[in-house]
Amino acid sequence: MSQSRQRDQERPPTLEDVAQRVKLSVATTGRALGGYGRISPATKERVLQAAKELNYHPNAIARGMKERRTRTIGLIVGNILNPFFSTIVRASEDTVSHYGFNVIVCNTDENPEKELAHAKILFERRVDGLIVAPTIFDNRRASEVVKDYYGKQVPTVFVDRIIRGIMVPSVSSDNAAGAYEATQHLLELGHKRIGVIVGKCSLTSMEGRIAGYKRALRDVGLEPDETLITDAIDVGVRGGYAATHELLKRQQNKPTALLALNNLLVVGALNALKEAELHVPKDMSLICWDDFELAAHLTPPLTVVDQPAYSIGSLAAEQLMKAITQNTKLEPLEVSLKQQLIVRQSTSRISSSVGSKKGARTKR
Amino acid sequence: MSQSRQRDQERPPTLEDVAQRVKLSVATTGRALGGYGRISPATKERVLQAAKELNYHPNAIARGMKERRTRTIGLIVGNILNPFFSTIVRASEDTVSHYGFNVIVCNTDENPEKELAHAKILFERRVDGLIVAPTIFDNRRASEVVKDYYGKQVPTVFVDRIIRGIMVPSVSSDNAAGAYEATQHLLELGHKRIGVIVGKCSLTSMEGRIAGYKRALRDVGLEPDETLITDAIDVGVRGGYAATHELLKRQQNKPTALLALNNLLVVGALNALKEAELHVPKDMSLICWDDFELAAHLTPPLTVVDQPAYSIGSLAAEQLMKAITQNTKLEPLEVSLKQQLIVRQSTSRISSSVGSKKGARTKR
DNA sequence: CTGAAAGCGCTTACAG
């Protein structure tokens, strides 16, 4: 296999190959095929013909090199296995593909080191824009690299969450209001001790939900019990199971209702509840975040706080595309969409029997 | 905004910037930073220092241009909102990221035109490899472009399905065997009329399942009733609903059991069954493809044929990476993983009451 | 309308 200067037959044809065939300069050939500059219809026709014969396809890398743009958007999300994120990814892809852009998808698993590594590699790839669900919540914790990368080196939109102190536009939904409404719903049903299964407290999305939860309690004169809020650290099914299990072990002031802060955590919670032989909603009311196709088919159909995930993704992508294609600065928007409480059957009025199953006395 | 030759302050620093600062050639500077060629430890140190000061990050596009590789894999799947595909995407990303590769994700929605458009654009981007779940099943239907692209212009691995007549390695699971086992299970429970909710008959995955289903019937002396096989065309929830609805409308030889050939179709089927007030499994047994976290929490917990989606994705990616990094040809493997029937509670022995609800008489 | 030449930011023989 000689790596000689001669055109390797393995290589796809280049503009030069086409140019030689039609006996024109690469410049003219490029103009015919690339759709830029002036070109006579006749020669254009000839070039197109030759290109087809050679099965020529322009090299986007070379073009990107010259134009200094890649028509690629980087997507940094928690985990594409979470329907909330896959919906955001799909929405983004749908949106940017209209502009001829592609997406590179990266998963952080909510790990700041992974996020940093991905951000770095996406920068090296010179993506034209970035949509990220950041794992860090505070610019003091943000590494220098991330700080002067997001929004400065490359147009960036945050989704679902933000990093405080960094001026980057964001599209998310009103977690505090959603949690307030969910908590209020439980309070109206007579629940006073409401456990919270958090994925990772430090995410501003989670934080907002906890804030809304506390505010709802305080607004009816109840002081939030911090011990009812258990951080799973892990944001997946396993974490949800562990946190719920932990919460159910306590002997005093057991919760009569649970807030599971995402749609993976709730599966873990359901597993733990089943194992403890607690019936939903008779023994335990349950609300989770993010609606999904099957939520209505579960036993019982789940009461959820729904987030407009598709809209979050498409709005973020639209913002980004506008800024990129018009070569303007991103507007410093903080879009906050509404969350919607969908009451199904996993929540019910508190019954006097709650908690007695395991012999615990409610003391308050 | 003068677009002069002068270095624009907006632009990220280049190798030349670093070289100027340390008063070395770009060649040497590149060797220090790029990890290629010989370089003295002392100068390397100096260069690294300068690079850090300038916040230099190598331009992967330029490197790719020279090295003729992008370290990017194209992923063409049906729809990332389908957990089966998002699992494959996640597995692929996990695998290729170990090699410093990224993935560009494209959705076809099982539309051959979309697939073609994506394939074309990924080729122009000169991805180093391709993992695709093809929408077409037969090379006679495959466009010329696709035919001489997949596996010829770029290393390709098919997942979940194949295109017959095109020599491209594939990783899928044994659909015929899985369907055979599922059908056999239903036959053992006394079911004889088993409806099939297909997403799109032309996909080889679907085709394999139908073949297994028919073989199981014939092996017990039953002739398959083609009218029980309804193609939703649409592979999503909506399609599943429509096809099931159609099947339930028939007056004669109503099915007593249903095979829903993917995990989106089954949701539609459940919706249709609920609407028709048919109870699973009392009035209708149900088996679907692809297990998912919540399948066990549905009412009733679903009997499923599970596919090793993560393994499919990681094996395909591993094959591809091996070929790319070792610069060898892909081995012409047709990996077929085992599918597993997981019996839960959506299937039960046929009851004499089946079908009577709507007043239909079973005639056979 | 067409062409010659420079340049995007790297890497890689080839010299020294």
Next chain:
DNA sequence: CTGAAAGCGCTTACAG
């Protein structure tokens, strides 16, 4: 070990 130069495959002023 270091440097000068060519080249990856395009696009873009600048001439003609």
